[in-house]
Amino acid sequence: xxxxxxxxxxxxxxxxxxxxxxxxxxxxxxEVVHSKSPxxxxxxxxxxxxxxxxxxxxxxxxxxxxxxxxxxxxDLGLQDKTIFVSPVGCSVFAYYYFDVGNVQVAHGRAPAAAxxxxxxxxxxxxxxYQGDGDLAAIGTAEIIHxxxxxxxxxxxxxxxxxxxxxxxxxxxxxxxxxxSTTSPWGRRPANExxxxxxxELLSTLEAPVYIERVALxxxxxxxxxxxxxxxxxxxxxxxxxxSFVEILSPCPTIWGKDPVDARRWVAEQMIPSFxxxxxxxxxxxxxxxxxxxxxxxxxxxxxxxxxVRGLSAPHPHGFEQLAIKLAGFGGQGVLLxxxxxxxxxxxxxxxxxxxxSYGPEMRSGSAHCHVCLSTQRIxxxxxxxxxxxxxxxxxxxxxxxxxxxxxxxxxxxxxKLPEDLALPTANVISVPASRIADKLGSAKATNIVxxxxxxxxxxxxxRESALKVLEAKVKDCALxxxxxxxxxxxxxxxxxxxxxGAVAQADGFAY
Amino acid sequence: MRRLCKGNVAVIKGxxxxxxxxxxxxxxxxxxxxTEAAALYLPQVGGTFLQAESEVAAINxxxxxxxxGVRVMSASSGPGLSLMQEGISYLAGAELPCVIVDVMRxxxxxxxxxxxxxxxxxxxxxxxxxxxxxxVLAPASVQEMAELTMLAFELADKYRNPxxxxxxxxxxxxxxxxxxxxxxxxxxxxxxxxxxxPETRQNLVSSIYLEPDDLEQHQRRMEAKYIRAQQSExxxxxxxxxxxxxxxxxxxxxxxxxxxxxxxxxxxxxxVGLFRPITLWPYPSKExxxxxxxxxxxxxxxxxNGQMLEDVQLAxxxxxxxxxxxxxxxxxxxxxxxxxxxxxxxxxRV
Ligand SMILES: Cc1ncc(C[n+]2csc(CCOP(=O)(O)OP(=O)(O)O)c2C)c(N)n1
Ligand code: SF4
Numbered sequence: 001x002x003x004x005x006x007x008x009x010x011x012x013x014x015x016x017x018x019x020x021x022x023x024x025x026x027x028x029x030x031e032v033v034h035s036k037s038p039x040x041x042x043x044x045x046x047x048x049x050x051x052x053x054x055x056x057x058x059x060x061x062x063x064x065x066x067x068x069x070x071x072x073x074x075d076l077g078l079q080d081k082t083i084f085v086s087p088v089g090c091s092v093f094a095y096y097y098f099d100v101g102n103v104q105v106a107h108g109r110a111p112a113a114a115x116x117x118x119x120x121x122x123x124x125x126x127x128x129y130q131g132d133g134d135l136a137a138i139g140t141a142e143i144i145h146x147x148x149x150x151x152x153x154x155x156x157x158x159x160x161x162x163x164x165x166x167x168x169x170x171x172x173x174x175x176x177x178x179x180s181t182t183s184p185w186g187r188r189p190a191n192e193x194x195x196x197x198x199x200e201l202l203s204t205l206e207a208p209v210y211i212e213r214v215a216l217x218x219x220x221x222x223x224x225x226x227x228x229x230x231x232x233x234x235x236x237x238x239x240x241x242x243s244f245v246e247i248l249s250p251c252p253t254i255w256g257k258d259p260v261d262a263r264r265w266v267a268e269q270m271i272p273s274f275x276x277x278x279x280x281x282x283x284x285x286x287x288x289x290x291x292x293x294x295x296x297x298x299x300x301x302x303x304x305x306x307x308v309r310g311l312s313a314p315h316p317h318g319f320e321q322l323a324i325k326l327a328g329f330g331g332q333g334v335l336l337x338x339x340x341x342x343x344x345x346x347x348x349x350x351x352x353x354x355x356x357s358y359g360p361e362m363r364s365g366s367a368h369c370h371v372c373l374s375t376q377r378i379x380x381x382x383x384x385x386x387x388x389x390x391x392x393x394x395x396x397x398x399x400x401x402x403x404x405x406x407x408x409x410x411x412x413x414x415x416k417l418p419e420d421l422a423l424p425t426a427n428v429i430s431v432p433a434s435r436i437a438d439k440l441g442s443a444k445a446t447n448i449v450x451x452x453x454x455x456x457x458x459x460x461x462x463r464e465s466a467l468k469v470l471e472a473k474v475k476d477c478a479l480x481x482x483x484x485x486x487x488x489x490x491x492x493x494x495x496x497x498x499x500x501g502a503v504a505q506a507d508g509f510a511y
Numbered sequence: 512m513r514r515l516c517k518g519n520v521a522v523i524k525g526x527x528x529x530x531x532x533x534x535x536x537x538x539x540x541x542x543x544x545x546t547e548a549a550a551l552y553l554p555q556v557g558g559t560f561l562q563a564e565s566e567v568a569a570i571n572x573x574x575x576x577x578x579x580g581v582r583v584m585s586a587s588s589g590p591g592l593s594l595m596q597e598g599i600s601y602l603a604g605a606e607l608p609c610v611i612v613d614v615m616r617x618x619x620x621x622x623x624x625x626x627x628x629x630x631x632x633x634x635x636x637x638x639x640x641x642x643x644x645x646x647v648l649a650p651a652s653v654q655e656m657a658e659l660t661m662l663a664f665e666l667a668d669k670y671r672n673p674x675x676x677x678x679x680x681x682x683x684x685x686x687x688x689x690x691x692x693x694x695x696x697x698x699x700x701x702x703x704x705x706x707x708x709p710e711t712r713q714n715l716v717s718s719i720y721l722e723p724d725d726l727e728q729h730q731r732r733m734e735a736k737y738i739r740a741q742q743s744e745x746x747x748x749x750x751x752x753x754x755x756x757x758x759x760x761x762x763x764x765x766x767x768x769x770x771x772x773x774x775x776x777x778x779x780x781x782x783v784g785l786f787r788p789i790t791l792w793p794y795p796s797k798e799x800x801x802x803x804x805x806x807x808x809x810x811x812x813x814x815x816n817g818q819m820l821e822d823v824q825l826a827x828x829x830x831x832x833x834x835x836x837x838x839x840x841x842x843x844x845x846x847x848x849x850x851x852x853x854x855x856x857x858x859x860r861v
Contacts (some may be wrong), residue, residue, distance in 0.1 A: 046715070081711040085575075093717050097520060101705035103578045104717035106601050109571035116575025116583070117705070119559045120533065124707025142571070144565040270729050292554040298693040300555045301524045310820070339636075339686065342517045346688045352515070354686040358541060358624070379771030381685055384845035 010234060039070035039079050044096045055093055059248025059259020061216045061266075062091050065158055065229075068222075069127070071097065072230040083117055084127045085110045089131035090164040110140025111146035114153045125236055127154040133163045136172040136196050141199070142416060147242050150207030150284060154232045154243045160251040161270060168254040172196040175273050180254075195273055199246045203279040205439045209241035212279040215248035217267035221276070248274055317350065320375050322460050323383040327368035327400050328392025328413070333447035337390065338369035340451060340473070344465040347372040353381035366395065373460065388458060389426075390450055392433075394418055401426070409457060413450055429457060429494065436489050442479065445486035452490025463491065516689035519544035519586075520657040522612055522790045523552055524689065525657030526584055530608070530696030532558035533583040535572035537591060540624040541680040544616035566591035570598030570611075577607035578716040580704030581697075582664055586612035590679075591623065591637070600639030600672050606733070608659060608667035611645075612676040614683035615814075616790040617841040625841020626680035626764060631818035634675045635792045636761035644731050644737050646674035646744070647791040649762040653687035653840030657804055659789070666744060668699050670736050677791060681764045681813065681843065737793075746789035747798050751777060751804055755784025757856050758806040760799070760823050762788050764843060766814050772849035781857055791819065796826035809833045810856050814843060 003297040036042070039314045056063045073079055082100035086092055088107035095102035105113040110128035118126040135143050135157050146153065162180055163169040170187060173195050177186040187195075199213045210232055213223035221502045225247060232243035250262035257265060324341065328334040335356050342354040355370040370383035385405045391397035392413045401423055404410055408426045413433040415425075433449035448470070455463055466487055474480040516524070523547050526534075546562065553560040559576070563569035569585045576583035587595065592613045595809050600608055615630045618624040632638070634647050646666045648659040656678060663674035703824035705714045720726035748766075751773050752758065759769045766787035776783040786802055788795050803809060809827055811820045816837050824833050836852045 048725075080712055081707045083579075083705055083707045092719070095717065101707055101713065101719070102604075103575065103705050104719055105574060106571060106597060108565070109574075109598070112568040112571035113575035113578070115561070115568075116533070116535065116572035116577070117579050119561070119572075120576045121580045121581075121707045126707070141564050142568050145568065149561075179587045217544070260823060294557060295555050297556050298529060300552050300689065301530075301693075303512060303524075303691045303693050339515065342686060346513055346515055352580050352688060354515070355681060356684055357682070358684045378687075378767070380768040380846055381681070381687075381846065382768065382843055384847060436635060475577035507743075 002421040019143050037070040037074045039073045040097050041099045045095045057253040059252040064216050067265045068229045069225050072233050078125050085114045085128040087130040087134040090133045108134050111142040118153050129156045132173040136198050147202045147208050148205050150242045154236045155393035157246045158249045158279045160249045162254045164251050199279050209284050210243040213246040213276050217263050229378045229494035322373045323386050324371040324388040325383045326390045327396035329365045330367045332392045334367045335369050337447040338371045341371050343469045344461045351378050353378050355381045440482050440485045445482045448483045451492035452487040453494045456491040456494035513688040513690045515686050516687050518653045520548045521653045521656040521689050523548035528663040530698040531582040533576045533581050534560050535563050535569040536585045537563050537569050539588045539591045541560050541683050542588045566594035570595040573609050573759035577609045578705050580701035588614050588616045589618045596639035597725040601718050602673045605716050606671040610663045610674050616681040623841050628814040633712035647677050649677050649791050651763050651766050653689050679764050728786045741793040745793050747795040747796035748787045750785040752784035752802050756782040756807045758809045760786045761812040771846045776853050794822045799826040803827050812836045
């Protein structure tokens with residue numbers, strides 16, 4: 001609050017800015033009216049002192065902008081519906097004055113907060129009021145994206161080419177050559193670039209319906225500002241879309257000028273650099289919208305009352321806990337195979353957990369997951385000593401075989417074990433799963449061949465629940481048929497062809 | 512009814528059941544499925560989903576929606592949480608309720624996407640500027656991802672304060688059975704909110720208290736509610752603690768590994784128990800102190816280089832040895848590794 005000075009009252013009316021209802025026609029059509037819009041509080045109770053005057057400096061553009069906004073809200077009869085989002089900057093205390101719903105937000109984030117408010121209250125009038133540091137520096141991303149989404153809000157952008165509140169540092173809109181406490185030699189484009197033209201920038205976007213730059217430089221321009229502000233609020237009332245009014249505004253205190261000279265400076269220095277213009281005024285054309293279906297919560301979340309039907313006769317599980325690791329490379333359905341096992345276990349009344357490898361590791365090609373099936377609450381879902389390893393590739397086999405628990409089982413998807421592989425004292429079965437799946441018509445079913453083999457060998461879960469889960473998960477009929485055959489083939493292979501339980505030999509022979 | 516569900520998805524199921532109808536977020540591994548589930552489910556139940564341009568924007572959208580009185584949330588991981596901290600401080604200062612889920616990954620910087628528990632300080636001790644606290648709840652299972660998210664909404668509204676669900680990559684990515692029952696959410700009236708109605712026209716949502724005395728008074732009020740929360744909202748779980756000589760302490764995914772380790776240690780005749788805080792703030796210090804009274808020593812295990820450790824030390828005091836075992840970088844200790852640590856601790860004592 002470095003620069004807060006004695007304020008001018010909001011009723012210090014400019015003769016051209018009083019609302020029409022209060023106007024008394026004189027010889028020139030206007031008369032000075034010292035009355036205050038009822039959209040302003042009579043007494044500024046939220047201020048700690050000097051409750052009858054504003055905190056703005058004499059001649060400050062914020063006061064005029066406030067007055068124009070208040071009058072527009074009043075005239076449009078929107079006071080009860082309005083939510084005013086105030087920024088961080090000299091106008092941080094806008095809520096002292098506006099007798100509307102007020103939300104004060106972080107520096108630069110008014111368009112984001114206004115987005116959250118407007119989406120929560122789509123029928124209401126949400127307006128964001130921001131300075132040039134707030135909107136064009138720290139909040140650049142938020143304003144561009146709110147505008148680009150076409151948020152149905154109104155943004156008032158008060159551009160005074162300087163940071164007022166913090167005492168006169170350079171703003172993104174500071175003019176070339178303009179001195180500030182952080183551009184002591186004048187703004188040098190070679191060092192800090194050129195002034196940022198937000199209205200022009202936002203005009204490159206599709207969504208905004210209205211963008212205009214106005215100036216509080218003289219009566220004629222203040223009248224234009226008044227019309228622009230009103231239109232921007234009407235647009236929101238009529239649900240038209242994103243409206244933006246840039247207001248070139250005097251900051252006599254920091255500029256070191258008296259109020260009259262400051263207004264002149266707006267006209268003579270700012271307007272040439274920031275030309276006044278209506279940059280956008282049109283209806284928004286949207287492509288046809290594919291609105292999501294509306295359904296009851298219980299249906300969307302799949303928490304209908306009836307439970308998943310388990311098997312009629314519970315399968316006697318020959319274990320308290322079975323720790324399984326499934327590994328291979330991406331695209332082999334390793335993670336899916338783990339999910340199928342977990343789903344089957346759950347349907348058979350067991351506690352289950354499935355923990356995948358995730359992220360870049362998968363991108364590099366390898367994939368694995370941990371599955372625990374248990375009759376009791378599962379502690380660690382991490383399988384460090386698998387009782388069963390399903391290895392879908394040689395790399396996976398080499399990597400994880402050493403972890404397998406003594407007396408554990410290794411199911412390897414391959415014709416033959418690699419000869420140089422030293423294996424732990426586990427049972428090892430090689431299943432030519434991909435050849436079997438190929439023969440059945442889809443290499444994609446390789447993982448299901450392995451599932452059949454695993455069920456045949458371990459009897460940990462039933463074939464019936466495997467079929468039930470496949471029926472529930474596989475929507476493509478042809479693929480489901482192949483999966484059924486694959487499941488049976490894996491089962492048959494182990495029961496009839498493999499040397500079930502064969503301990504790996506030095507030559508890697510396993511079937 | 513039981514369903515196999517991913518932890519991250521369970522968060523959104525719980526949130527919707529709790530009456531959450533707005534989500535603003537930005538994708539990041541390993542939290543993205545939360546944002547994706549929100550995108551899929553919320554619009555179907557009349558809610559709002561928006562992918563923000565950044566976590567900075569997301570948390571400020573949350574601020575706006577919370578100001579309007581809706582149950583609203585966001586979710587992210589370390590780098591995104593860092594960006595949200597200013598916003599969380601504003602939410603706390605303005606006393607706005609909201610829920611933020613942090614599915615922790617390895618840091619600092621971009622680190623990696625594997626699980627860590629290194630955002631403990633950033634969430635439990637603050638993270639943003641100023642005097643404030645977050646509720647911090649630490650789920651260890653898919654079921655708890657849903658249930659603690661629901662609880663987070665309740666605490667947030669009850670105390671008008673942000674609540675954080677502090678998960679990790681494994682709890683977020685894993686699938687377990689989820690058993691949720693449908694019931695209508697009860698969202699309390701929020702007479703302080705700003706909704707653009709005649710009744711709320713006089714309301715102001717702000718974190719500004721310009722006069723030092725006013726700000727001090729505001730903070731004293733916040734402090735008082737934090738003390739109330741500390742007295743009544745702590746949650747924890749204990750396992751085999753009755754006769755435990757060595758007490759293991761860990762939260763989230765680590766508590767699962769520790770539980771298995773306790774089971775196995777008991778088989779070997781070691782008297783080991785587990786204390787698992789569920790609320791990390793408020794921390795169940797009193798409960799830990801009374802449980803630890805029967806034990807001889809403590810072993811804290813974390814996926815960090817000792818962040819919760821400080822709270823355990825405070826609770827236990829100086830008359831019992833508190834050892835620490837931490838893994839970082841995305842490594843999660845195996846049960847065997849913990850058993851080795853237990854053995855070490857037991858032999859130190861002998
Ligand atoms: C994150 C953050 N950074 C910096 C500040 C300090 N700050 C307060 S207002 C302001 C600039 C305000 O300038 P502007 O938006 O142009 O508004 P004016 O005061 O000129 O109306 C700055 C940098 C802050 N409050 N928050
Ligand atoms: S913008 Fe300038 S004139 Fe207005 S209150 Fe701030 S410092 Fe004073």
